Every structure is written in C-alpha cells, then in structure tokens.
Amino acid sequence: MASLTLEGTPKTPFVQFDEETGLLELRGRSIPENSIEFFKPLIDWVDRYSRSPQARTSLHVQLEYFNTSSSKCILDLFKKLESLRAGGNEVTVLWHYEQDDEDMLEAGEDYAGIINIPFKMIQIEDAGGHH
C-alpha cells in the first residue's frame, strides 16, 4: 500500500499518513459540508494499514477548527485505531491545541473519554505565524 498525502484547503486539513513510519498527521481545518466524503479515504487507508501495521502508530491531530460533521468522522478514525490497538499494537493520539484554546482542549478530552487509546495533550506555545 502507499502513503496518503492530501494538501490542506480552506475547509479540509493537510493529511499525511505514512505507512513506513506509522506516523499519521491531520493538520489545519476540517470544516467541509460533506465530511463523510472527505474522511472515507482516510478511514479506508487506516483499515488497509491495520493489516500489516508498524509496531508503533502515532496520530497527530492539530486542528484549528473542526465542524460537528467532522467530529463524528474523527471519532470513526479513532475507532479504527482503537481496533488496531486492541490487536496488540502500540497506538498513541497526540492532540495539539493552541495556547488558551480551552474549547479545543475540551474536544480532545471528549474523545479521550470515549476512545480507549492513550491521548497526549500538547499545547502549542506560539499560536501565530500560520493561517
């Protein structure tokens, strides 16, 4: 299988899922009207990856905004990783949030409360410098 890379757009995040390193990244904004359509290839990719995964898999989530329709798809993505972990693989979610963005921290905590994967909350010190 191949790695998955998608450039970010004003409504969809930058995606880089690397099967060689087990490093998965989701960065930017996820606010598309049709989130199911956007997330389906990502969820399918994790499905295929899970057949012969790396010993360690890390998903970095660094979102400035995500809409409620994405929130369900993100949960589905986490659920795929939860199954991977249940199969005896090491899986970590690294949830990045901007300094003072309590809403985004809470959102990460909401997922951590639902999903059986270790979550690491990482505060981004400098919120400026990107758009």
Add this chain to the structure above:
Amino acid sequence: MIQRVHELYDSLERQRILLSFKGALTAELVTALLGAVERKMLVIEPDAKARKRVFNVVMECLQNQFHHQTKWHDVQGDEPAAANGVVMIAHTDEGYSILTGNFMAANEVEHLRSYLDHINDLTDDSLRDLYREKLNNGSFSAKGGGGLGMIDIARKSGSKLEYGFVPYDEGNTFFSLNVNVTT
C-alpha cells in the same frame, strides 16, 4: 429606489452589522462568507478566543442552514428560489450576535422547539455530557450532520439559544435563531 441603497447601508451601519446575506447558500458561498467573517474579526476583535468562538458558531449556523434549506422542496416541491434564508452577524455591546433564518417544514416545528428548549435547560456540564453521548452513540444523517450542531453552538456561545417561528403557509414555517457570543 436609488436612495434606498444608502438607507440600507446606513441602517446596517447603525446596527453594527458585520455581514448580511439573503439567498440560498451553496458550499462556495459558505466558504466565502466564512472568509469574510474571519477577515473582519481579525480587524475588530483582539481576543483570539473570542474570534475562534464566533467563527465556530458562524460556521455551524451557516452549515446548519446549508443542510436544512432544501426542506422546502420536500414539503412543497416548489421553486428553488423559495429556499431563501437570511444570515446576519452583528457587533453588540456584549459581544456578537449571529442571526440566521430559514424555512422549515411546519410539522417539524414542535420537535425542534422541544429540542432547543431541552438544550437551553441544560447546564454547561450536562451539555457536554449530551455532546459526548451523541457523538458516541448518535447515528449520522445522510447529509453528514449528527444532530450535534445545536449542542455545539450552545456550548461555544455560552448563552441560551434565542429562537422564534413564524408560520408561512400550511406546509412551511420560518425559523429564526439568534446566538449571542459574549466577549
């Protein structure tokens, strides 16, 4: 007719309207309106957290409207032009007011009313619990919404949702929503 242009501008200016739009929303329009709101907020609102909350609420309100505006056709099979809605964002003394209005099926009014009342009755903590519960157990609608929109809007705004219904004809009602984001 021509002096109405200035009257309209003047009225919007006096009401401190940041953005006003009437019509049918497309995905492209939602993107453009969000871009306009984001640029204006950068200029007038120094607090990054407030900017984010306003953007979040505007985004959910616009997408809510985008997903529900076609209800009209389901009821009447009428002209697409009837799927008009209205969006207004105003700067207020307390913060920002996000107003949206759209037509909906009259027979769904009572359901929506009791749902919004239920959300308004909840404390911040129980609102969060409801969000988690719906996120985890709720099913997707065909349009990708999961019934989380209003809960999220209420959580991000930190205020009670103000709403109203104006009957239009036997099949349709005009639904208005005002969300206050205090800063």
